[in-house]
Amino acid sequence: MMIPDIPSSDSEPGPFAHHTDPLTSNPLDLQSANREVHLRIEGGRRLYGDVTLKASKNAAVALLCASLLNYGVTKFLNFPRIEEVTRMIEVLESIGVKINWRDNNTLELCRPKKLRLENLDEDAARKTRSVLMLIGPLMHGHGEFDIPYAGGCKLGERTVKPHQYALEEFGVSITATDKRYTVKVDKKSPGEMTLYESGNTVTNNTILAAASMAEGTLIQAASCDYMVQDLCYFLQKFGVEIEGIGTPLLHIRGLSRIKQNIEYTPTEDPIEAMFFISAAVTTDSEITIKRVPFRWISLELTKLKRMGLRYTLSSSYKAANGHVDLADLTIHRHEGKLSALPDKLHPNIWPGLNPDSLPYFVPIAGVATGRTLIHDWIYERRAVYYAELSKLGIKVELLDQHRLHVQGPSELIKANMSCPPALRPASLLLIGMLAASGVSVLRNVYVINRGYEDLAARLNMLGASVEVFS
CATH class of the missing domain: 3.65.10.10 (Enolpyruvate transferase domain)
Structure with a gap:
């Protein structure tokens, strides 16, 4: 049968005999795969301060x-x-x-x-x-x-x-x-x-x-x-x-x-860096993101610079593995002065724009002046999930299952929504809710917790107001 295409003893001696720290239950930010956890977000706040990236x-x-x-x-x-x-x-x-x-x-x-x-x-x-x-x-x-x-x-x-x-x-x-x-x-x-x-x-x-x-x-x-x-x-x-x-x-x-x-020690996550970059830009905030593997998002930063975003990189230093170059990245307020790029945004294999970085340009395009064409050619349905941002007030026109236009600037509005079954599109809704005035609810955030650790607590340390409840 052909493989289908779809959306597996005796222990070595070691230091485990005296371990008394078992795999503990997850903190409130996380959840079991069988228990729904939700977020209540009081949006419309500017973020400030610094955040350190977790591993990829x-x-x-x-x-x-x-x-x-x-x-x-x-x-x-x-x-x-x-x-x-x-x-x-x-x-x-x-x-x-x-x-x-x-x-x-x-x-x-x-x-x-x-x-x-x-x-x-x-x-x-x-x-x-x-x-x-x-x-x-x-x-x-x-x-x-x-x-x-x-x-x-x-x-x-x-x-x-x-x-x-x-x-x-x-x-x-x-x-x-x-x-x-x-x-x-x-x-x-x-x-x-x-x-x-x-x-x-x-x-x-x-x-x-x-x-x-x-x-x-x-x-x-x-x-x-x-x-x-x-x-x-x-x-x-x-x-x-x-x-x-x-x-x-x-x-x-x-x-x-x-x-x-x-x-x-695994290297810090460049896609998590893109999440915080997008959150800062969408809320028009100034934050510093520490330990960014900046060469892995070099093209993303170049695109943002051409849109008018100002950012500052510190001197580089090595990751714990001794190989990857890191820097501290400060995103400055744009004060509504971002402009849409004249050409389309699309993903590619590295050193192209990372496929998992591309989604974070959707809310950014929503606060930039002009129309942005985003072509997510790799996945059949992910662009459809981007259209959910329209419920938060971002002007999204879905052209087909791969392409959409985003018209900005948009005034974001509160909403009560459930996460789509995909990590990056779900996290976009959280970003939009951070920027939208009023109280929004994002339900069943397991899919976000698949990829981000203690995200509500870390956002709150940046001045957000995110409550975890079940």
Whole structure:
């Protein structure tokens, strides 16, 4: 059967025997996947002060999958405590990985000699598309296994065929039966290969497959994006040889077995930076965003500068991983002087405008003078969700499922709304409500908590008024 396109023991000795800090329940900002949590926002306030970025969601889930390659203890520092991470932790714990949260968002993991794949938590796995990235590491110790269909944001047809084609090069065959993937492995070295699509998760899956191959693998058409780079820097700490990081051509020489005690800190999230940039611009505020991986949003900042936005970057410094350049970014008030760009805004693979940055230009365009054409060509339905901003007073004209016009400036109004089933479009509603005078309600914010940690509390520290209730 063809793979469908759709919107898986004995412990190593380690420091876990005396751990007394179990995985605790989530704070009020977060929620279980089965309990609805809502936000009440008193909008119309200008933000002020500074906020420090958390680590990247997309990098974090790839790193969790990569930890399965290590038979030693993997310790992640400053790891994001978000719902997407919680779902992946539930999956890993269900197959036997020992996991503990420590102080300051430190996460420790130790895999057993033998994983219990038959116990995999299917409910948790179906709530995240990241479960697909388990195939790359699991193929090295298992001749056959199943994983459930991947979930995540509902953004139209998101093909898994690039994963199938890439992993076939390593001797992996994947068939779909009864809403699950059956994976069979007859491992081989691909030598040189070209990805069918330059996607982030398929690139990560391919890297994870190559990381345990002692023979060299040359991957062409790889994604160069930030989460791919973070995964490569992590694997290099084990001694995996990777050349070409940040380019579409990766040469990887892996290790047949990894057993090390290691620490790694994922880089701060450039998409979270875009959330706070958009919130500052839409509310016409001045805030400072600390620890911004500014080179990963360089084009986004250039577009904003051409719209008339003033911002200041501090001197650069290194991220904790020693590779990525960071800076503190101050967004200045525009006082209604932004102008729409004369050409369309559209996403592309890095160093193009990040697909997850593009949504944050919609409310920005709503407060700029003129008409902006936004072309979100990657996802079939995401532009439809942008049109929900019209309920907050932003003038949005949906042209088709990929394109829309935004006419500004708009006067934002309060509303009572439910989150759409997609992270970035849902967070846009929160931004609009921050700018709208009066009290708005945003219901069922689980999808936002998939990607952002303690968001209500952090916004309140910037002068917003956001109440969490259930």
